[in-house]
Amino acid sequence: MxxxxxxxxxxxxxxxxxxxxxxxxxxxxxxxxxxxxxxxxxxxxxxxxxxxxxxxxxxxxxxxxxxxxxxxxxxxxxxxxxxxxxxxxxxxxxxxxxxxxxxxxxxAITSRVSPSILRILELCCFAQLLITVVLICLLQKITRPIHRLSLAMQNVSDRDLLSRPEKMNFTGCSEARLLGESFNEMFSKLEYYTKKLMQEQDARHAAELNSLQHQINPHFIYNTLASIRYLSMAGQREKVITGINSLTKLLRKTLGDIRETIPLEQELDLLQDYFQIQLLRYGDGIRLYLNVQETCLSAAVPKFFLQPLVENSIFHGFSTNTPCGSISIYATISGSILKLEIMDNGAGIPPDILMHIMDVSAKNNRNSLTKIGLKNIEDRIKMIYGPQYGLNITSTPGYGTQVIIHLPLIYFEGEKCYEKSSKDSHH
The missing domain is CATH 3.30.450.20 (PAS domain)
Structure with a gap:
């Protein structure tokens, strides 16, 4: 150049x-x-x-x-x-x-760079996948025990406290194991205190039932002795002796039986024995009619719970001078419910008295001893069967009084009780 x-x-x-x-x-x-x-x-x-x-x-x-x-x-x-x-x-x-x-x-550049880029992308994707798997494993190791613990806490019920399953073993991080151990320890203490509380409640329940039973016995004896005293004052020596013998027979049947419920058939027998004593005083002016289905006779009922109702009809429904009337008892089965009706055609109960008839406060009611039986029955039914059961009183002055009692249908078989389904109750 x-x-x-x-x-x-x-x-x-x-x-x-x-x-x-x-x-x-x-x-x-x-x-x-x-x-x-x-x-x-x-x-x-x-x-x-x-x-x-x-x-x-x-x-x-x-x-x-x-x-x-x-x-x-x-x-x-x-x-x-x-x-x-x-x-x-x-x-x-x-x-x-x-x-x-x-x-x-x-x-030329892209042909060389593209495989490298693809290779780098593949490595990045693999690394991301590996990191994701590791993170999932770590999260599961932490969250799985916590999830098991949350499920266990949600499934805790009163029944679980009485029959506790096997002790749960928690694995994973130290925090999760600590929570699991704390839960097991808490459950053990809760189980112990629950059983202790139930034992105390059972003891208190039995004591309250005994107290109610001890209330009804003196109440019944007092009224029966009052009838015998009346016969004695009237000079009816033979009826007095018959009344004492009937009372002795009745007490032998009741005081020696510690059961809180008995078959309806036995309860009706006790009621008839009691009614015989009252006939000695009032004569044949009052009649007792029993209309009970045969399938109801073996049903379990609270012991001596009909006597206060019949006694209330006699003392307050009819005139003490010349009592005259009838008392009818009906027993039927409706599904899994035993329904009892006690009806009389006496004087009835005035509305103002009916509103306070369940109040047995001795301070406000001079006749609390004669009405203690109604409150006693109400309390015993609710304690034995639950608050959804009890008695209902309706009355019309001049026409009579009706007491309706609903109880769960429970049958006696030998010395044991068992609950009957609605299908089994129809024969």
Whole structure:
């Protein structure tokens, strides 16, 4: 490559010679020869588009304005040249006024980079999956014992406290094991105190029932002795002896029986014995009618609970001078319920008295001893069977009184009781 330049003397204003510079093209090649690869292209191009050096020898000493424009822009993007995509990179040499341009094939780079990227993506996905699995395992190790503990706490019921399942073993982190051990310890203490509380409640329940039973016995004896006293004052010696014998027979049946419930058939026998004593005093003016289904006879009922109701009808429903009337007792089965009705055709109960008839406060009621039986029955029924059971009293003055009692249908079989379903109760 040749470069010629005139030598000019400005002081003399004349040319005094010519300088000729000869540069071998290999000098330019040395600028990029170490960088040449199969997928790139190097060119040294002047400002006017002359290619003074090129990795493709066929383009040497040719002009290409397109390459010059590419070198001038030196863009970082992808461009098309000669029907292919290239990534350009150029450097301008201001002393010699030329560009060194490098074009790299886009497909060659992407073909090498894409597998690497895919490989990196695969590794990233695998690492993410592995991390996810590890996190899930760690979370399950922490949350699974807590979930088991929450389920165990939700399933705790009164029945579980009485028949506790096997002790639960909690695994996992130390916090979860600590919670599990605390739960087991709490459950053990709760089980102990629950059983202790139930024992105390059973003892209190039995004591209250005994107290109620001890209330009804003196109450019954007092009224019976009052009847015998009345007969004695009337000079009816034979009836007094018969009454004492009947009372002795009745007490032998009741005081020696510690059961709180007996079959209805036995309760009716006791009632008839008691009624015979009252007939000694009042004569045949009062009649007792029993209308009981045969299937009801073996049903369990509270012991001696009909006597206070019949006694209440006799003392308050009929005139004490010339008592006359009837007392009817009905017993039927409706589903799994035993229904008893005690009806009399006596004087009835005034509404104001009916509202307070269950109040047995001795301070406010002089006749509390005669009415203690009604409250006693109500309390005993609720204590034995639950608050949903009890008695209901309706009365119309001048027509009579009706007492309705609902009890669960429980049968006696030998000395044991068992609850009967509604299907079994129909014969």
């Amino acid at each position: 040749y470069f010629a330049h005139a030598l000019y003397d400005p002081y003399r204003s004349r040319y005094y010679g010519t300088i000729l510079v000869v540069i071998d093209e290999s000098c330019f090649q040395n600028l990029y020869s170490d960088l040449i690869q199969d997928n790139n292209h190097f060119s040294v191009i002047t400002e006017d588009g002359l290619i003074i050096s090129d990795s493709n020898a066929e383009l040497l000493n040719t002009s290409d304005s397109t390459l010059r424009d590419i070198a001038r822009k030196n863009s970082d993007g992808v461009l098309e040249y000669a029907g292919e995509k290239w990534i350009p990179s150029s450097v301008y040499n201001q002393y010699f006024d030329f560009y060194i341009l490098q074009l790299t094939e886009y497909n």
